Every structure is written in C-alpha cells, then in structure tokens.
Amino acid sequence: MSGQTKFLLQESQMPKAWYNLQADLPKPLPAVLHPGTHQPVGPDDLAPLFPMELILQEVSTEREIDIPEPVREIYQLWRPAPLFRAHRLEKALGTPAKIFYKYEGGSPAGSHKPNTAIPQAFYNQQAGIKRLTTETGAGQWGTSLSFAGSLFDLEVLVFQVRVSYDQKPYRRAVMETYGARCLASPSNETQYGRSVLAERPDHPGSLGIAISEAVELAVQRDDTKYALGSVLNHVLLHQTIIGIEAMEQMQMADAWPDVVVGCTGGGSNFAGIAFPFIGHGLRGGPKPRIVAVEPAACPSLTRGKYAYDYGDTGHMTPLTKMHTLGSTFTPPGFHAGGLRYHGMAPLVSHVKELGLLEAVAYTQNQCFEAGVLFARNEGIVPAPEANHAVKGAIEEALRCKREGKSETILFNLCGHGHFDMVAYQKYFAGELKEEAYDEKELAMALSGLPSVVEPV
Numbered sequence: 001m002s003g004q005t006k007f008l009l010q011e012s013q014m015p016k017a018w019y020n021l022q023a024d025l026p027k028p029l030p031a032v033l034h035p036g037t038h039q040p041v042g043p044d045d046l047a048p049l050f051p052m053e054l055i056l057q058e059v060s061t062e063r064e065i066d067i068p069e070p071v072r073e074i075y076q077l078w079r080p081a082p083l084f085r086a087h088r089l090e091k092a093l094g095t096p097a098k099i100f101y102k103y104e105g106g107s108p109a110g111s112h113k114p115n116t117a118i119p120q121a122f123y124n125q126q127a128g129i130k131r132l133t134t135e136t137g138a139g140q141w142g143t144s145l146s147f148a149g150s151l152f153d154l155e156v157l158v159f160q161v162r163v164s165y166d167q168k169p170y171r172r173a174v175m176e177t178y179g180a181r182c183l184a185s186p187s188n189e190t191q192y193g194r195s196v197l198a199e200r201p202d203h204p205g206s207l208g209i210a211i212s213e214a215v216e217l218a219v220q221r222d223d224t225k226y227a228l229g230s231v232l233n234h235v236l237l238h239q240t241i242i243g244i245e246a247m248e249q250m251q252m253a254d255a256w257p258d259v260v261v262g263c264t265g266g267g268s269n270f271a272g273i274a275f276p277f278i279g280h281g282l283r284g285g286p287k288p289r290i291v292a293v294e295p296a297a298c299p300s301l302t303r304g305k306y307a308y309d310y311g312d313t314g315h316m317t318p319l320t321k322m323h324t325l326g327s328t329f330t331p332p333g334f335h336a337g338g339l340r341y342h343g344m345a346p347l348v349s350h351v352k353e354l355g356l357l358e359a360v361a362y363t364q365n366q367c368f369e370a371g372v373l374f375a376r377n378e379g380i381v382p383a384p385e386a387n388h389a390v391k392g393a394i395e396e397a398l399r400c401k402r403e404g405k406s407e408t409i410l411f412n413l414c415g416h417g418h419f420d421m422v423a424y425q426k427y428f429a430g431e432l433k434e435e436a437y438d439e440k441e442l443a444m445a446l447s448g449l450p451s452v453v454e455p456v
C-alpha cells in the first residue's frame with residue numbers, strides 16, 4: 001500500500017459560495033406550476049411556504065451564491081469534510097482503479113443533511129420566522145432540522161412517517177434532545193392527517209402524507225414556514241459545498257475523477273457531489289461520467305415517468321416536472337428509508353433528460369453486501385442509503401478490473417449507519433427481502449398523474 005489516504009482542507013479553504021448549476025444549463029428547467037390553476041408560479045405563490053431568500057435561490061440563475069458568514073461559522077463544526085482514497089478497498093477488489101470518497105457522516109447528524117438544514121434555518125430566522133414544520137422518513141432530515149432549529153432559536157415540528165416513528169424510537173429521542181417536537185404521521189393535528197386516519201386508522205404513513213401535513217400547518221400561520229430536506233433547487237444548491245470541496249481535494253490528490261457516483265433518494269447528496277463537476281464540464285472542463293444509484297424498489301430515475309406531478313399525496317404542493325413513480329406510489333418497506341420518495345429532484349431529472357447523467361438501480365441485499373465489504377476495509381459503516389453509492393463505485397471498479405483500466409472513481413459517502421444497525425442485523429440474518437418491484441401498483445399510481453398542458 002502506498003500513497004496518501006486522507007485529504008484535508010483548512011477551515012480557511014472552505015468554499016465561500018455554493019454553486020448553482022442553473023447558470024450553466026444548456027436548456028432551462030421547465031416551469032413550476034400552480035397545483036390548482038396549472039399556471040406557472042411566481043415567487044409570491046411560494047411565499048406562504050418559504051422565506052423570500054430561499055425562493056430567490058430556487059429560481060436564481062446566478063452561478064455563485066454566497067454562503068452567509070453565520071452559516072459558514074456553523075459549517076466549521078464539521079467542515080471542510082475529509083476526502084479519502086480507499087486504498088484497502090481497491091486492494092480487496094484487485095482493481096487497477098483509484099477509488100476516492102467524500103465523507104459527509106462527520107456532521108452532528110451523521111449525514112449530509114445539515115448542509116442545507118443550517119442555511120434554511122438561518123434564512124427563516126432572518127425573515128422573522130419562529131416555527132418550522134417538516135416531514136421525516138427514517139429521521140435523518142428531522143434530526144438535521146432539529147439541530148439547526150436549536151442553533152437559531154426556532155421551534156421545529158416534525159411529522160415522522162408512522163412506521164419509522166414506531167420502529168426507530170432513538171431517532172425521535174435525538175430530535176427531542178435538540179428540542180424539537182415529533183409527531184407520528186398521519187396525525188390528528190391536521191385536517192389532512194385526520195382525513196387519512198378516518199379512512200384507515202392504522203395507516204403506516206408515507207413521506208407524501210407527512211409533507212401534506214407539514215405544509216398544511218405552515219400555510220396557516222404567518223410565523224411558520226415549511227422546510228424540505230431534498231428535491232428543491234435551493235436544497236441541491238446548499239449541498240454543492242460537497243462537490244466544490246471535493247474538487248479542491250482531488251487536486252490535492254493530484255487526480256481527477258473519470259466517474260462520479262452518488263445515491264439518489266430525492267437527489268440532494270448526489271447533486272451535491274455531482275453538480276460542480278457537471279458544471280465544470282459544461283464550461284469546457286473535463287466531463288466525468290456521472291452515475292446516480294437508486295434502490296430497485298423505488299426506481300424513480302430508471303423506471304419512473306418524466307412528467308408533471310405533485311410533491312405530496314394531499315396535492316397541496318406545486319407541480320414540478322420530474323421523474324416520478326406517482327404521488328400515491330407507496331414503496332415497499334426496504335431499509336434505505338432516505339431513498340423512499342416517489343419523485344426525483346426536478347434539476348436531477350432535467351439533467352438526466354439532457355443526457356448528462358446515467359442511472360442504475362440495485363436491490364438492498366446487493367447494496368448491504370457492498371457496504372459490509374466497505375466497512376471491513378475502510379472502517380466506516382455506511383448508512384443503508386450510502387451503500388447504494390458504495391455499490392455503484394464498486395461496480396465501476398470491477399468494470400475497470402475487467403477492462404484493465406486504471407480510472408479514477410469518486411463517490412459520496414453521504415452518512416454513517418450507526419442508527420441503522422437493525423437493518424444490518426437483518427441483512428446478516430438473511431431476513432432482508434428483495435421486495436418485488438410492484439408493476440401493478442406503479443401503473444395505478446402513474447395513471448393518477450395530473451394531466452397538464454405544458455406551458456411553452
């Protein structure tokens with residue numbers, strides 16, 4: 001084994017601006033439409049949900065957006081994040097490829113999500129907001145926003161999907177430690193939650209339902225806004241700090257990726273590592289292959305339809321054009337909770353339509369197998385979501401081995417798996433089912449897509 005393993009930036013080298021891919025796109029994003037009128041929405045339509053700074057970021061085409069100083073100060077609790085060369089994994093695979101990974105699990109919440117939770121809380125506090133509502137599936141986003149709320153004196157109300165609320169009590173305990181209030185969704189606190197419970201009192205919940213509940217409460221009060229942990233342009237923007245740092249670190253390593261790999265739930269950590277490289281390529285730099293890895297049981301990019309759809313089950317959010325499995329699609333209960341959303345970020349979807357990324361899907365056992373191999377060689381136990389990126393990177397490394405190519409692979413290790421050890425136990429016990437991808441349910445969910453006349 002030779003060569004350096006860890007590439008660290010100084011605090012003073014932490015990026016001062018996020019990178020906005022919208023500045024470099026050859027074709028702009030399709031318009032966002034009002035859920036009622038199907039007309040393009042303007043900033044004012046979104047004002048009940050988000051503070052104006054975030055809305056302006058949502059539609060901005062400026063290439064660089066400054067990171068406010070108070071946000072940079074908090075980022076320094078765990079940033080700049082390290083980049084590693086996975087020498088031992090390379091050796092175990094017998095590949096001539098060089099594998100690098102950016103590690104985002106060192107944040108207080110253990111994932112990349114505080115990269116956006118902190119600025120979202122900051123901009124809300126600046127706008128005089130007192131309370132934030134949000135949804136969480138597995139709990140990582142709820143944890144991150146609770147952490148951010150505690151630093152900016154914001155009340156945080158989290159609607160946690162019923163199944164994970166029951167199955168993962170430790171997640172709730174972390175959120176409460178940060179001072180947040182956490183409710184199982186569907187809940188009795190909202191009209192929408194009550195309507196769902198009236199139909200099915202034991203409803204296990206879904207992200208789409210929890211979003212509807214959080215949105216309903218946010219629009220009712222002037223001092224309350226809604227925060228989303230993925231999918232939206234401003235969320236993806238905040239995550240680009242991952243890729244901007246990684247570019248610096250690849251230069252320190254005297255290397256440059258031929259392939260960039262990330263896992264995709266709503267698309268934010270993937271965009272975070274990939275967009276700065278895509279933009280660099282669009283501006284004339286080298287163009288690495290960009291690979292998005294998603295779960296076979298919730299395959300929005302590889303098998304979803306690129307169409308206008310709602311972001312939630314209650315159809316309160318605007319319509320965006322994205323790869324979707326339909327807003328009523330309920331993915332089977334596989335163990336990468338963060339990857340169980342029916343839609344893909346409109347920006348990631350658009351980038352795929354432009355032919356700037358490739359998407360692949362793997363089953364959960366394939367991904368856990370990759371994650372275990374990674375842990376036994378590199379030491380970090382990845383989050384089940386991150387295992388998809390690990391799997392994608394390993395597949396690329398094995399391809400290099402077959403082809404005798406010494407390519408450079410970079411992937412985003414977006415979080416650690418310390419809260420997911422039950423899933424690992426089940427994997428070792430052979431109890432992780434390969435959930436058959438339900439064609440019938442998908443066909444039904446897709447038949448319910450709203451019919452929209454696209455604005456030209």
Ligand SMILES: *Cc1c(COP(=O)(O)O)cnc(C)c1O
Nearest residue numbers: 230265266267268269338385415
């Ligand atoms: C939430 C989460 C994801 C999925 O969200 P993206 O927006 O696709 O990044 C992936 N990995 C981890 C560790 C998460 O917490």
